[in-house]
Amino acid sequence: MLDSIATVSLSGTLREKLEAIADAGFTAAEIFENDFVASDLSAVDLRLLMMDLGLRNVVYQPFRDFEGLSGDARIRAFDRAERKFDLMQAMGTDLLLVCSSTLEAASGDHARIVADFHELGERAATRGLRIAYEALAWGRYVNDHRVVAQIVQQVGLPSVGMVLDSFHSLSRKIPVSSLENIDPQSIFLVQMADAPIMDMDLLQWSRHFRCMPLQGGLPVTEWVAALMQIGYQGPLSLEIFNDRFRAGLSKTIAVDGRRSLIALRDDASRLLGKGGTLPARSPAELTFVEFSAAQDAEGVIAGMLQAIGLRKVGRHRHRAVDLWQGGANTHVVVNRESHSLAGSFGLMHGQGICAIGVRVPNRVDAARRAQALGMSIIEDPADNLSQHAIPAARAVGGSLVYFLDDEALDGLWQREFEMAHPDGVAKGDLHFDHLAAIVRYDEFLSWVLYWSSLFDLHACQEVDLIDPGGVVQSQALENKDGFLRLTLNGALGARTLASRFERHFLGSGYQHLALRTDDIFACAIRMKRAGLPILAIARNYYDDLQARFDLDGAFVARLAASNILYDRDAGGGEFFQIFSRAIDRAFFFEIVQRKNSYNQYGAANTQVRLTAQRRAGQASNIDWCPV
Numbered sequence: 001m002l003d004s005i006a007t008v009s010l011s012g013t014l015r016e017k018l019e020a021i022a023d024a025g026f027t028a029a030e031i032f033e034n035d036f037v038a039s040d041l042s043a044v045d046l047r048l049l050m051m052d053l054g055l056r057n058v059v060y061q062p063f064r065d066f067e068g069l070s071g072d073a074r075i076r077a078f079d080r081a082e083r084k085f086d087l088m089q090a091m092g093t094d095l096l097l098v099c100s101s102t103l104e105a106a107s108g109d110h111a112r113i114v115a116d117f118h119e120l121g122e123r124a125a126t127r128g129l130r131i132a133y134e135a136l137a138w139g140r141y142v143n144d145h146r147v148v149a150q151i152v153q154q155v156g157l158p159s160v161g162m163v164l165d166s167f168h169s170l171s172r173k174i175p176v177s178s179l180e181n182i183d184p185q186s187i188f189l190v191q192m193a194d195a196p197i198m199d200m201d202l203l204q205w206s207r208h209f210r211c212m213p214l215q216g217g218l219p220v221t222e223w224v225a226a227l228m229q230i231g232y233q234g235p236l237s238l239e240i241f242n243d244r245f246r247a248g249l250s251k252t253i254a255v256d257g258r259r260s261l262i263a264l265r266d267d268a269s270r271l272l273g274k275g276g277t278l279p280a281r282s283p284a285e286l287t288f289v290e291f292s293a294a295q296d297a298e299g300v301i302a303g304m305l306q307a308i309g310l311r312k313v314g315r316h317r318h319r320a321v322d323l324w325q326g327g328a329n330t331h332v333v334v335n336r337e338s339h340s341l342a343g344s345f346g347l348m349h350g351q352g353i354c355a356i357g358v359r360v361p362n363r364v365d366a367a368r369r370a371q372a373l374g375m376s377i378i379e380d381p382a383d384n385l386s387q388h389a390i391p392a393a394r395a396v397g398g399s400l401v402y403f404l405d406d407e408a409l410d411g412l413w414q415r416e417f418e419m420a421h422p423d424g425v426a427k428g429d430l431h432f433d434h435l436a437a438i439v440r441y442d443e444f445l446s447w448v449l450y451w452s453s454l455f456d457l458h459a460c461q462e463v464d465l466i467d468p469g470g471v472v473q474s475q476a477l478e479n480k481d482g483f484l485r486l487t488l489n490g491a492l493g494a495r496t497l498a499s500r501f502e503r504h505f506l507g508s509g510y511q512h513l514a515l516r517t518d519d520i521f522a523c524a525i526r527m528k529r530a531g532l533p534i535l536a537i538a539r540n541y542y543d544d545l546q547a548r549f550d551l552d553g554a555f556v557a558r559l560a561a562s563n564i565l566y567d568r569d570a571g572g573g574e575f576f577q578i579f580s581r582a583i584d585r586a587f588f589f590e591i592v593q594r595k596n597s598y599n600q601y602g603a604a605n606t607q608v609r610l611t612a613q614r615r616a617g618q619a620s621n622i623d624w625c626p627v
């Protein structure tokens, strides 16, 4: 299957779009008519440009409102088609996409539609051209690929086939099994698009919310598997109408497109039991986070870690790097070296998380998958803490994800650090719960794709968070054991806490780290004693909480006394959260406790938390000297 993408999916001029498409490794493209009409490239220029870029022009599209007309209108439709045939021959494509008519004035009579395509197919064939008929989900009479398949069969010409577009079929919930009955020779083109599950007008949904496979909720993997099963071997072409993609960087979107197709084909092949073409997605566990702290002369990060209850357990043998532990598998590296990746990261962004370490079954396979998906890999970063080569991939905001397997982890800390405890295991009840990243709004889907193509993560339902300065889109990605949980947050407005973070941090990055305890009340007392600056929560919240969940007054008073936020799910799962104040108005900690399998993130509390952070930010920066 050729990897292709429609020019309508990207921003830029036609030339910019095609250059980005070729750079990302596509071997084919669809030329969307509006892009050509607005371009100063002639059809012949376009042909030469695509030849130079090594791109096959798989289709010129769309040709609208063709079928079911009569009289003059029918004659004009054929004349119009002949003009497009001239153009196609000059630009070097043999395929015209005809999408189903939306005209009320046209007829839906199948015999007439068959006759129209028969005549169009014969005219195209005299020039060596072909016609592919596509059912728009909102087509006036024809809006189902099963009907298109029948019409194409009745036309019975080798020059007339069909376009299958995953969005049009899956948005209408047409069963994937309907592909089983289609002759693969009659499928001239397959267009791929996913979309978030929404209950809205089909045309609006399609024109604004289509997204790439792995970014939405339609069964696109099953769809591609079914096509593989019937032996379809033609182009797989992304056709994504999306407002954010049109505003995004064409280079990024094109790279994402390739990533999405590569992962999709691999997933589909696995679904068929044929094994993958890449190493499988790794189950992943967060094993360490690394702070860039070269600018942290006062030791605020260390002070906060200490107050939360982590212990400094090691000092690097040769570098200004400390190892902290909150529990057996909760390692935090505080890197104070200025001549290091962490140091450069800190110069650019200020203090914050510059790398994370993820435990995978095989670090080489994990890096090979990342590389095959077009991610930037550093084989052995200079800051590497180990004697073994530990590969890392470039991630959010230029931070790194280290891939560690048991071989790389074996004795890692003891070897590199002078440990306070020779066995290296500190007592403690703090575990990594989740990492929250702020990402630019127009890169939000890009990061969803990054994580979900790399690791075995499940994307939860997206939620809108209300910040006093605007709405923040938030998506959690997690694996089933909860060993790696990430939330991605993208703000549309410029006055949210998330956008303030972007300004202070200079771009996307991790905004907070949530640590999990088994006893939030004890932890709260410990943190208070240690003087950790805690985010103050308004009294109204606790009154509402009591009424909402019918809670015991004494219990609510305990929550209020420690500024603990509370949530409960339908199954009786409970969630507790405390937030620290922010360092440099950017990074902060969250301490959580989960009871009875609560597996969300307290979205119901977010407006209260964000408003409290807004108040805190207006009052002052934290004025706190670590103990």
Ligand SMILES: O=C(O)c1ccc(O)c(O)c1
Pocket: 061, 062, 097, 099, 134, 136, 165, 191, 206, 207, 239
């Ligand atoms: O939205 C449209 O009009 C449109 C046009 C051409 C296509 O292939 C398509 O899927 C949608």
Ligand SMILES: [Mg+2]
Pocket: 134, 165, 191, 239
């Ligand atoms: Mg289409």
